[in-house]
Amino acid sequence: MSLSPTPRSTITRLRERARSAQGDLYAVLDAGLVCHLGLVRDGAPVVLPTGYGRIDDTVYVHGSTGAGYLRIADGAPICLTVTHLDGVVYARSVFHHSMNYRSAVVHGTARAVTDPAERLAALRAIVEQLSPGSWEHARQPTPRELAATAVFGIDLAEASVKVRTGPPGDDEEDIATGGRWAGVLPVRTVFGAPEPCPTLPPVDVPAPEHVGAR
Amino acid sequence: MSLSPTPRSTITRLRERARSAQGDLYAVLDAGLVCHLGLVRDGAPVVLPTGYGRIDDTVYVHGSTGAGYLRIADGAPICLTVTHLDGVVYARSVFHHSMNYRSAVVHGTARAVTDPAERLAALRAIVEQLSPGSWEHARQPTPRELAATAVFGIDLAEASVKVRTGPPGDDEEDIATGGRWAGVLPVRTVFGAPEPCPTLPPVDVPAPEHVGAR
Numbered sequence: 001m002s003l004s005p006t007p008r009s010t011i012t013r014l015r016e017r018a019r020s021a022q023g024d025l026y027a028v029l030d031a032g033l034v035c036h037l038g039l040v041r042d043g044a045p046v047v048l049p050t051g052y053g054r055i056d057d058t059v060y061v062h063g064s065t066g067a068g069y070l071r072i073a074d075g076a077p078i079c080l081t082v083t084h085l086d087g088v089v090y091a092r093s094v095f096h097h098s099m100n101y102r103s104a105v106v107h108g109t110a111r112a113v114t115d116p117a118e119r120l121a122a123l124r125a126i127v128e129q130l131s132p133g134s135w136e137h138a139r140q141p142t143p144r145e146l147a148a149t150a151v152f153g154i155d156l157a158e159a160s161v162k163v164r165t166g167p168p169g170d171d172e173e174d175i176a177t178g179g180r181w182a183g184v185l186p187v188r189t190v191f192g193a194p195e196p197c198p199t200l201p202p203v204d205v206p207a208p209e210h211v212g213a214r
Numbered sequence: 215m216s217l218s219p220t221p222r223s224t225i226t227r228l229r230e231r232a233r234s235a236q237g238d239l240y241a242v243l244d245a246g247l248v249c250h251l252g253l254v255r256d257g258a259p260v261v262l263p264t265g266y267g268r269i270d271d272t273v274y275v276h277g278s279t280g281a282g283y284l285r286i287a288d289g290a291p292i293c294l295t296v297t298h299l300d301g302v303v304y305a306r307s308v309f310h311h312s313m314n315y316r317s318a319v320v321h322g323t324a325r326a327v328t329d330p331a332e333r334l335a336a337l338r339a340i341v342e343q344l345s346p347g348s349w350e351h352a353r354q355p356t357p358r359e360l361a362a363t364a365v366f367g368i369d370l371a372e373a374s375v376k377v378r379t380g381p382p383g384d385d386e387e388d389i390a391t392g393g394r395w396a397g398v399l400p401v402r403t404v405f406g407a408p409e410p411c412p413t414l415p416p417v418d419v420p421a422p423e424h425v426g427a428r
Contacts, residue, residue, distance in 0.1 A: 037261070
């Protein structure tokens with residue numbers, strides 16, 4: 001299945017970096033931990049980092065019902081962007097310096113999720129995106145915790161995916177001139193060793209598989 | 215010097231995570247490689263990842279003069295957000311799962327930079343933010359390359375910084391109950407080994423210090 005571009009989800013700049021398969025969109029979204037959520041408040045954009053989760057063709061975000069930015073979200077136009085930086089691209093010219101990356105930009109309308117079953121599934125997807133295995137391991141939400149949590153869904157119907165890979169695109173003259181290094185410095189996101197909570201009795205529970213083996 | 219909050223740069227949710235020193239803002243911005251830039255297009259938000267650089271109290275972004283999103287930027291309200299994910303916070307309850315992070319949100323107006331000296335300084339700052347040492351090592355921009363590049367400055371007068379560190383904030387009852395792991399899985403961004411450009415003669419130029427020792 002392929003993404004159906006609309007004017008705002010059609011990539012006009014560096015088209016060769018555009019990806020058009022639904023699977024590419026899923027892959028970029030599913031590999032992320034943080035998205036950047038854009039809203040319009042009093043005519044100005046606001047961009048905030050937050051966690052998210054995906055179920056089929058809906059991406060979910062959540063927050064406290066007390067969070068100001070979520071109070072304006074229901075029915076509002078929204079943009080959700082996930083970016084992975086994969087490398088710094090060093091060229092012979094400063095002009096051709098670049099980044100290798102994968103990014104997904106989702107344009108849509110925030111829909112307040114009120115159905116209890118969908119809310120629970122969305123929260124599970126958000127927790128599992130950040131910390132796979134946690135939904136089973138940790139204590140489930142109470143009615144009071146659920147009441148304090150706002151959940152929004154955004155349809156993936158209108159989205160674009162952009163990917164850059166590979167070496168720099170230097171000009172022929174600069175390549176011929178020589179004498180300058182060019183290439184890619186890979187960038188990776190890695191996990192360190194788990195740091196147990198100080199309130200955890202030392203011998204009570206070791207870091208479980210879903211944390212320690214990540 | 216401290217940040218002077220305006221209504222939109224005042225953190226109302228989880229105030230204990232707010233930082234108010236100018237130095238905190240600089241530190242978050244200076245440690246980043248990618249920002250997420252928010253603009254309003256036809257009433258809807260657009261959030262795009264891009265490089266950036268800072269000089270004193272201005273943060274700069276650039277792009278091709280052919281890029282659609284930059285054509286709408288001059289004089290427009292803009293939001294520039296930089297986020298560092300430092301850890302996944304595993305709590306005993308799914309409700310208290312969180313992230314450790316540092317984020318800066320800059321609200322402002324995009325100013326098209328036209329002065330040649332400021333443009334060059336801004337481009338240098340952007341290149342050096344992504345790849346320190348490259349401005350000296352690589353070929354400088356030609357007049358034609360400069361003409362193809364749009365540069366925008368955003369004043370740092372209106373910005374907020376938010377930082378979460380430390381272990382999860384579990385409820386006392388969950389701590390007392392025991393049996394569940396809690397703690398932080400650190401997240402780090404690391405560089406891999408430099409990958410030389412295939413067009414580089416193998417013995418011509420080794421990866422220079424500013425790349426290899428990063």
